[in-house]
Amino acid sequence: MEIPKTYDKSREAEIYSRWLEGGYFRASAENGKAQGKKPYTIMMPPPNITSQLHMGHALNNTIQDILIRFKRMQGFETLWMPGTDHAAIATEVVVMKALAQQGITKDDLGREGFLEKLWEWNEEYGGRIINQLKKLGCSCDWERLRFTMDEGLSDAVLEAFVRLYEEDKIYRGERLVNWCVKCQTSISDAEVEHKDTEGYLYHFKYPVEGVGHIAFATTRPETMLGDTAIAVAPNDDRYKDLVGKFAEVPMVGRKIPIIEDSYVDPEYGTGVVKITPAHDPNDFEVGNRHDLPRINIMNNDGTINEIGGTAYQGLTREDARKKIIEDMTARGLYIKAEPLTHAVGEHDRCGTAIEPLMQLQWFVKMDALAKPALDAYTSGKLKFNRERFGKTYAHWLENIRDWCISRQLWWGHRIPAYYCENGHITVSKSVPEKCSTCGAIHLTQDEDVLDTWFSSALWPFSTLGWPEKTSELDYFYPTNTLVTDRGIIFFWVARMMFMGEKFMGEIPFTHVFINGTVNDEHGRKMSKSLGNGIDPLEIIDDFGADTLRLMLTNGGALDNDTRFFRERLEPARNFLNKLWNATRFVIMNMDGFNESLEHYTHARGLTQQLEDEWITDLTNRLVVEVAEKLEAHEIGMAVGKIVDFIWDEFCDWYIEMVKPRLYGVQKAMETGDETAIENAKKLRFTAQYTLGMVLDTLFKVLHPITPFITEDLFLALNHATGTPSEVRTITTQPWPVLYPAKAGVVSLAEKSIERMKEAIRAIRAVRTEKQVPPSKKIAIIVVPMDEESRILFNFTKDFFTALSGASHVDMQDPDVAIPSSTVSIVVSGANIYLPMDALVDREKENARLTKEKQKLEQEIARIDSKLANEGFMAKAPEALVAAEREKREDFAAKLAKVNEELKG
RNA sequence: GGGCGCAUAGCUCAGUUGGGAGAGCGCCUGCCUUACAAGCAGGAUGUCGGAGGUUCAAGUCCUUCUGCGCCCACCA
Numbered sequence: 001m002e003i004p005k006t007y008d009k010s011r012e013a014e015i016y017s018r019w020l021e022g023g024y025f026r027a028s029a030e031n032g033k034a035q036g037k038k039p040y041t042i043m044m045p046p047p048n049i050t051s052q053l054h055m056g057h058a059l060n061n062t063i064q065d066i067l068i069r070f071k072r073m074q075g076f077e078t079l080w081m082p083g084t085d086h087a088a089i090a091t092e093v094v095v096m097k098a099l100a101q102q103g104i105t106k107d108d109l110g111r112e113g114f115l116e117k118l119w120e121w122n123e124e125y126g127g128r129i130i131n132q133l134k135k136l137g138c139s140c141d142w143e144r145l146r147f148t149m150d151e152g153l154s155d156a157v158l159e160a161f162v163r164l165y166e167e168d169k170i171y172r173g174e175r176l177v178n179w180c181v182k183c184q185t186s187i188s189d190a191e192v193e194h195k196d197t198e199g200y201l202y203h204f205k206y207p208v209e210g211v212g213h214i215a216f217a218t219t220r221p222e223t224m225l226g227d228t229a230i231a232v233a234p235n236d237d238r239y240k241d242l243v244g245k246f247a248e249v250p251m252v253g254r255k256i257p258i259i260e261d262s263y264v265d266p267e268y269g270t271g272v273v274k275i276t277p278a279h280d281p282n283d284f285e286v287g288n289r290h291d292l293p294r295i296n297i298m299n300n301d302g303t304i305n306e307i308g309g310t311a312y313q314g315l316t317r318e319d320a321r322k323k324i325i326e327d328m329t330a331r332g333l334y335i336k337a338e339p340l341t342h343a344v345g346e347h348d349r350c351g352t353a354i355e356p357l358m359q360l361q362w363f364v365k366m367d368a369l370a371k372p373a374l375d376a377y378t379s380g381k382l383k384f385n386r387e388r389f390g391k392t393y394a395h396w397l398e399n400i401r402d403w404c405i406s407r408q409l410w411w412g413h414r415i416p417a418y419y420c421e422n423g424h425i426t427v428s429k430s431v432p433e434k435c436s437t438c439g440a441i442h443l444t445q446d447e448d449v450l451d452t453w454f455s456s457a458l459w460p461f462s463t464l465g466w467p468e469k470t471s472e473l474d475y476f477y478p479t480n481t482l483v484t485d486r487g488i489i490f491f492w493v494a495r496m497m498f499m500g501e502k503f504m505g506e507i508p509f510t511h512v513f514i515n516g517t518v519n520d521e522h523g524r525k526m527s528k529s530l531g532n533g534i535d536p537l538e539i540i541d542d543f544g545a546d547t548l549r550l551m552l553t554n555g556g557a558l559d560n561d562t563r564f565f566r567e568r569l570e571p572a573r574n575f576l577n578k579l580w581n582a583t584r585f586v587i588m589n590m591d592g593f594n595e596s597l598e599h600y601t602h603a604r605g606l607t608q609q610l611e612d613e614w615i616t617d618l619t620n621r622l623v624v625e626v627a628e629k630l631e632a633h634e635i636g637m638a639v640g641k642i643v644d645f646i647w648d649e650f651c652d653w654y655i656e657m658v659k660p661r662l663y664g665v666q667k668a669m670e671t672g673d674e675t676a677i678e679n680a681k682k683l684r685f686t687a688q689y690t691l692g693m694v695l696d697t698l699f700k701v702l703h704p705i706t707p708f709i710t711e712d713l714f715l716a717l718n719h720a721t722g723t724p725s726e727v728r729t730i731t732t733q734p735w736p737v738l739y740p741a742k743a744g745v746v747s748l749a750e751k752s753i754e755r756m757k758e759a760i761r762a763i764r765a766v767r768t769e770k771q772v773p774p775s776k777k778i779a780i781i782v783v784p785m786d787e788e789s790r791i792l793f794n795f796t797k798d799f800f801t802a803l804s805g806a807s808h809v810d811m812q813d814p815d816v817a818i819p820s821s822t823v824s825i826v827v828s829g830a831n832i833y834l835p836m837d838a839l840v841d842r843e844k845e846n847a848r849l850t851k852e853k854q855k856l857e858q859e860i861a862r863i864d865s866k867l868a869n870e871g872f873m874a875k876a877p878e879a880l881v882a883a884e885r886e887k888r889e890d891f892a893a894k895l896a897k898v899n900e901e902l903k904g
Numbered sequence: 905g906g907g908c909g910c911a912u913a914g915c916u917c918a919g920u921u922g923g924g925a926g927a928g929c930g931c932c933u934g935c936c937u938u939a940c941a942a943g944c945a946g947g948a949u950g951u952c953g954g955a956g957g958u959u960c961a962a963g964u965c966c967u968u969c970u971g972c973g974c975c976c977a978c979c980a
Contacts, residue, residue: 263978269980388909
């Protein structure tokens with residue numbers, strides 16, 4: 001079979017559908033229990049149905065897929081639960097826009113009609129991102145796909161609401177809420193984005209009965225219409241005579257008291273604050289303390305209402321502000337306006353300035369709920385991949401306020417509260433027949449729906465069947481790792497924590513991995529408004545999902561922000577191409593392997609060569625180290641180790657080392673010597689065997705990162721080596737175990753091969769420096785300094801000859817005279833002579849040696865000064881001192897040789 | 905205003921308990937060596953943002969300054 005020379009990404013879709021057909025991603029509580037497997041569960045942060053895959057999703061889901069595939073190979077019963085959330089506001093906005101094109105409004109359709117349109121829209125577009133995740137290679141259990149408005153999840157929402165209500169943890173009350181005058185709904189604190197805005201600080205004064213005026217400042221003059229007090233700091237000498245007197249709000253003629261409250265900072269401005277309890281959160285608190293009336297002067301659309309006075313009624317916030325400034329000026333009460341940059345809250349979905357408005361809304365009482373969620377972190381049960389994220393989490397919970405959960409929307413879970421004509425509230429999962437307080441039978445349900453995050457907060461257990469006691473819930477809950485981005489630590493992570501603790505009695509996960517943000521090439525956030533977003537699907541089309549996944553995870557610290565640009569994909573693509581070709585090479589050189597398998601499997605004396613042992617040892621260590629890194633969620637490091645190993649050790653060294661053995665049979669056949677042929681075949685066989693085994697292992701450790709190419713190559717290699725046909729996929733293969741790891745032990749094979757690499761590198765460096773082309777083969781003389789080295793050079797003669805570009809290698813004893821026209825190289829355990837006098841430029845050679853000498857002297861001086869340092873000798877670990885001494889000896893020996901060389 | 909992060913080679917970034925400064929890309933030299941030119945071999949490149957401190961030893965710990973970035977926040 002011909003294999004193309006370049007990495008073939010076009011098979012990804014086909015491979016993926018084969019996986020689905022095989023059902024390899026399915027999780028089963030029953031099977032897991034029956035087989036005594038431990039569960040490993042990840043809950044995918046449900047993207048909302050309006051979203052399409054962006055780079056953040058790509059990174060986030062690649063991380064999850066790596067962890068879940070790794071755990072699956074390790075033999076866990078793995079569940080990666082996928083799903084979507086209904087995103088009440090975002091979805092309504094999208095659908096309303098679509099309807100607006102046809103000239104239809106939400107109100108034209110009515111609640112029922114609009115909901116029908118929303119479901120239709122969800123039917124058509126809600127699954128887009130799911131298909132996009134499949135292109136990325138995500139190995140979710142898609143048969144369990146959930147949506148926050150599924151029947152089961154909706155039931156969980158009602159159950160949770162009713163229980164919290166019955167325990168008095170949910171209440172309805174008049175509070176100032178963040179009101180979006182455009183969306184006409186309240187929103188939670190977390191949905192408010194604060195932006196620095198250029199504005200003015202307006203200075204005015206109000207007349208005070210009998211004593212003139214009192215000056216104050218405000219950024220929002222229109223709220224003056226709702227003022228119900230003037231406040232000064234307690235014991236402020238400037239104003240102590242005024243406290244208790246009444247000022248007058250001119251436009252509405254209201255008399256308001258002058259009070260003292262510690263909220264006022266006497267140092268700021270004039271030390272006087274006007275108090276508008278119905279339109280400012282602080283003033284609301286002050287109002288409570290002083291029992292002030294709350295005067296709401298605004299309609300829900302942001303215009304002034306009838307209480308604001310006939311002169312202003314119907315004006316927008318902005319117009320009312322202008323008119324009030326004019327009117328105050330006319331009355332001589334306007335002082336000045338100074339430019340001011342201040343933070344103004346905006347709705348994160350539509351960018352409209354938030355208006356704090358008094359509303360009857362539903363709230364979740366947070367103090368009692370937040371405590372266990374905070375304790376879980378402080379006690380160490382909940383771990384974040386970086387401490388700083390834990391701090392953010394804790395800080396938020398420590399300063400949490402009650403959560404406004406009602407939204408004046410239609411798309412979502414309608415609040416299960418019913419009102420009778422006497423104003424009583426009945427909360428019930430199903431429509432109640434009568435009022436639970438007075439028995440009245442005419443009940444109307446609350447018009448509002450719940451905050452989307454209320455349902456998302458239940459996600460870890462609602463998706464597993466709660467409130468039913470399912471075996472899934474029993475087996476898979478609590479989950480293991482949550483992978484998400486910084487932006488929703490508050491929205492989602494914290495809320496899942498307290499809901500899980502509340503309803504399951506156990507936190508929903510023990511590890512949180514917060515991934516960094518994928519920015520554009522200049523480090524700016526990718527955003528629609530900037531138009532700098534890069535579509536992962538385009539990248540997948542151009543490079544393949546594996547390349548994208550590898551680029552996103554290789555080397556980096558995944559908790560740090562990263563910059564994305566197309567050029568960064570090339571190294572990843574090049575690596576996959578390298579792996580592809582290495583496999584192609586191995587497959588091409590499997591001639592005779594199957595016959596040999598039968599011949600030699602039971603044959604004695606088929607020991608591995610030194611280089612086989614070496615690469616096996618290294619591969620074994622790699623497997624252990626990668627597993628350790630993945631366990632520790634150091635994904636970037638795990639990936640980096642694999643990539644470096646495959647490229648450097650396996651491809652650049654091992655494959656080159658075994659080439660003479662692979663080609664040896666052919667050569668032996670030319671001689672016709674039966675014994676030689678048989679020996680060559682044995683050598684070839686062990687090379688083929690080791691190549692296949694190591695490569696097979698490498699595919700497995702790489703599989704979680706780049707699942708498609710490893711599946712493809714794994715099957716191709718197994719086909720070539722004649723592995724039984726029941727091996728149909730790499731996804732269900734166990735994580736490789738070659739033999740028990742010898743942690744930290746450097747094997748003899750490893751030390752030996754490292755020495756050979758050093759020798760080869762040294763020869764290559766000299767050759768390059770002297771500009772000897774690779775095609776020019778030269779005779780090399782090796783003089784081993786001891787018996788061990790002599791054996792080593794003998795054992796590795798074949799590849800040593802090939803890799804150093806030698807025509808042949810002569811082993812000589814130290815007492816044999818070396819031809820004078822040679823260049824000598826000193827390596828560990830041997831002197832090497834390149835008889836290439838004709839090619840040597842004496843001046844260049846001396847320059848090289850001098851440079852080498854200086855370098856060695858420097859190193860020795862460095863170590864000497866260290867060894868002469870009393871502090872170091874007294875306090876440094878013994879092993880370190882010994883290592884330094886050893887290095888010094890080594891350098892000194894080389895220096896002696898170099899000096900000798902320079903003399904001669 | 906509070907909290908946090910980043911600053912290391914020309915560029916993008918690693919550097920896990922303090923112990924000889926790394927990778928990829930780019931650059932220079934030589935190679936189409938029967939897997940791969942998306943490749944191979946060799947090479948150059950850093951007062952690890954500035955200043956102090958702790959230590960025998962600091963990119964790594966502490967203090968402070970500068971320049972970016974993020975999050976939180978009710979100073980009228």
